[in-house]
Structure formats: structure tokens, C-alpha cells
Amino acid sequence: MIKASYEELLERIAKLSGLSKEEVEKRVEAKRARLSGLISKEGAIQVVAAELGIKFENIKLKIADLLAGMKRVNVIGKIIKMFPIKQFERNGKTHKIVSFLLADDSDIIRVVLWDTNHIALVENGKIKEGVTVEITNANVRGSETTKELHLTSYSNIELSNVVLENVKEKQEVKQTQIAKLNANDRAKIRAVVVHVFDPFYFSICPECKKRVDSVCDVHNAALHRVLLSLIVDDGTANIRVLCFTRPTLELFNINADTPEQESKQVMALRNKTTDEIKAELLGKEFIFEGRVRKNTQLNVLEFVANKITAVDPSQLVEELAKM
Ligand SMILES: [Zn+2]
Structure with a gap:
């Protein structure tokens, strides 16, 4: 379930479908009326998105467009900061986890790798600070202001030849109310x-x-x-x-x-x-x-x-x- 606010979803879906925000809202209200209000606006808008054929997994998204709760998303970004690999014990087994900051011209997001094959790419130096990578099939976890991109064993990460311009260098904390x-x-x-x-x-x-x-x-x-x-x-x-x-x-x-x-x-x-x-x-x-x-x-x-x-x-x- 996508945890973005209704407003954010509305804007995104209007942009992706080419419909006006008013038109998308009209469809949401119609959907809710048909279901006697048993579905929230947030739930209804996702049904509308599915009916419009909007699948977030088919689109390459900008980092700023990643919304908490999205599944199987694809992004290209530059690794601007790689954190050390961490080890931890669970059920008597040693696991590894590594994270880095991924940036494009829109925003910066923390990316977390759990899969041993992905971590091996970091260990052998293929995936490192300064390279541009393409990530596919990853999930956005957390809330809107704490969102992270998590790769599972179904996700993929590989080096990309795309040259990104105006990559953000510093994570900006947004001023809010x-x-x-x-x-x-x-x-x-x-x-x-x-x-x-x-x-x-x-x-x-x-x-x-x-x-x-x-x-x-x-x-x-x-x-x-x-x-x-x-x-x-x-x-x-x-x-x-x-x-x-x-x-x-x-x-x-x-x-x-x-x-x-x-x-x-x-x-x-x-x-x-x-x-x-x-x-x-x-x-x-x-x-x-x-x-x-x-x-x-x-x-x-x-x-x-x-x-x-x-x-x-x-x-x-x-x-x-x-x-
Ligand atoms: Zn002391």
C-alpha cells in the first residue's frame, strides 16, 4: 500500500495519466460513492490508478518522485556516499547490510542492500562511491520524510553509462509546519x-x-x-x-x-x-x-x-x- 498523502498521489497520477487533477478526483469520488464510502480516498485513488493502467514498476522515476510504500520501482542515480558494511547476528547466523546515498538532480535517498549478491558487488569494489547505478524492482520503505529504497533478492543493481547532470550533493531537510x-x-x-x-x-x-x-x-x-x-x-x-x-x-x-x-x-x-x-x-x-x-x-x-x-x-x- 502506498503511504504517500492523497495530494501527492493525485498529482502523480494526473501527471502520469495525462488527465487533469479534477478529472482524477472525479473518478476517485465516483469510486467511493459506488463503494458507499467504505474505501478511503487514499485507497480509492490507487484503485483508480490501477484502472488507468498506471503501474509504477514500468516507469523510471526521479528520486523525488519515489513515494513511501511504492513497490518494484526503477531509478538511476549516482552514489554520493557509501557507508561501511555492517554485520549483525540473527538466529545464530551472520548477516551483512550496506547502505549508500543515491542522488539525481531531484533529490537524495538512502538505499539499503540486504542481498548477499548485491553486497558482494560492494565488497569487490564494483559498486562504490562516485559511480552511477541503475536499480530495478526496489521497494520504498518508511514514511514520506524518512523514506529509504530497499533492494530485495528480486531487485537488481548494475552500473549505468548514463551521465547524470546537476546531481544533488547534500540532503536537504525540508522546512515544514x-x-x-x-x-x-x-x-x-x-x-x-x-x-x-x-x-x-x-x-x-x-x-x-x-x-x-x-x-x-x-x-x-x-x-x-x-x-x-x-x-x-x-x-x-x-x-x-x-x-x-x-x-x-x-x-x-x-x-x-x-x-x-x-x-x-x-x-x-x-x-x-x-x-x-x-x-x-x-x-x-x-x-x-x-x-x-x-x-x-x-x-x-x-x-x-x-x-x-x-x-x-x-x-x-x-x-x-x-x-
Ligand atoms: Zn569514567
Whole structure:
């Protein structure tokens, strides 16, 4: 089942069938009416696609067009980053897995190989960083923002002579609205701080990485860390943002290059009262980059920040002027 949003499917199917979006929608509604509304719009549009003869497996797709849930898709792309082969044990047997980033001029996607024949191509150096490959019969897993291309033993990967131009070099995290966030999304949100919780200070041993009260008994060392929780709002919804040490320092525009410098800056931050911290942050707008996770205890989504940048007020004025 394709997990793309209805809007995305609608656009894709209209493009592939040559029908207008309105016409495709009309067919979806007719299908639903015939089934007395027992089928969702997402389900009905896939039935319509099948009736229109649209089989995603016959089309070579751009990476940006790969939708979570698609099966047997074909793409051509350049391997821009190869990750090391990993081994893991399952049922007493050793398995291998390897992944790489595949790019074309539209987007970048992580590709995962499980099949021993495919992994052998990486081991013998045929498939490597910098080459262009054609992949057939692969499945798109994950959600829209965490999608990955998985090859099974039915999939094929081979070198391609196609010369791709304007290949993307960096994975862009898309800016989105808080109301549209899903668990496990990597995302960028632009939002205003509306609540600041008391910061939580703690110390860890740099060697054994464990929490310590003052210093580690074994290594006689400690690094000071902080966890700051905020509630931010972008007008569509609000969400709790968890800021560990580095992102917290970024909130205060403090630079620290090493863990030791970070530790010193956390000590300095400790001298501020919660009221002072609130006065500095409340009402300020930032761009938060990070990952969405589900807090299963509270059954809500949280945003774990890994990079925070203040929105430059002059840039904001420029954007408003353009509107
Ligand atoms: Zn230690």
C-alpha cells in the first residue's frame, strides 16, 4: 500500500495519466460513492490508478518522485556516499547490510542492500562511491520524510553509462509546519518559543560516558551537560523541543567547538536564573532542525533539536516586504 498523502498521489497520477487533477478526483469520488464510502480516498485513488493502467514498476522515476510504500520501482542515480558494511547476528547466523546515498538532480535517498549478491558487488569494489547505478524492482520503505529504497533478492543493481547532470550533493531537510510532523521525521521547523522549562543540568564522564554526581571515580573527570525543553509554536500547532547541550548553546548564540568548551559554557549558563533564560528566549523565533519522536508515555510528538539558528530579524523584514 502506498503511504504517500492523497495530494501527492493525485498529482502523480494526473501527471502520469495525462488527465487533469479534477478529472482524477472525479473518478476517485465516483469510486467511493459506488463503494458507499467504505474505501478511503487514499485507497480509492490507487484503485483508480490501477484502472488507468498506471503501474509504477514500468516507469523510471526521479528520486523525488519515489513515494513511501511504492513497490518494484526503477531509478538511476549516482552514489554520493557509501557507508561501511555492517554485520549483525540473527538466529545464530551472520548477516551483512550496506547502505549508500543515491542522488539525481531531484533529490537524495538512502538505499539499503540486504542481498548477499548485491553486497558482494560492494565488497569487490564494483559498486562504490562516485559511480552511477541503475536499480530495478526496489521497494520504498518508511514514511514520506524518512523514506529509504530497499533492494530485495528480486531487485537488481548494475552500473549505468548514463551521465547524470546537476546531481544533488547534500540532503536537504525540508522546512515544514509543526501540524504536519510525523514520528521519525527529519525536519526543519521555524517557530517562536512560547514556553521555557527549567533547564536540567547534569555531568557525564568523558571516558565511560556514564552520568556522574561530581566526577568519575575511575577517570577523575566530568563534562557538564544541559537539557533544555521548550514549547514552540509556528501558528499551525505547538510542540515540545528537547535541546541537548550543543543546540542549547546555539539558542544563546554561544560557540563551542570541543566537548571541553561546551562543558565550560554550560557552567557559565548555570549562573543564569530561569527568569533570565526565559527573558532571553520567550517570543524569539528560531529555525529548529532535528528529528521528531513519539513520547510513548504521554502519547505526544516531541522534537529533538540537533541544530538551532536564530531567525535574523533583518531577513524577516525583507521577507515581509516581499509579501
Ligand atoms: Zn569514567
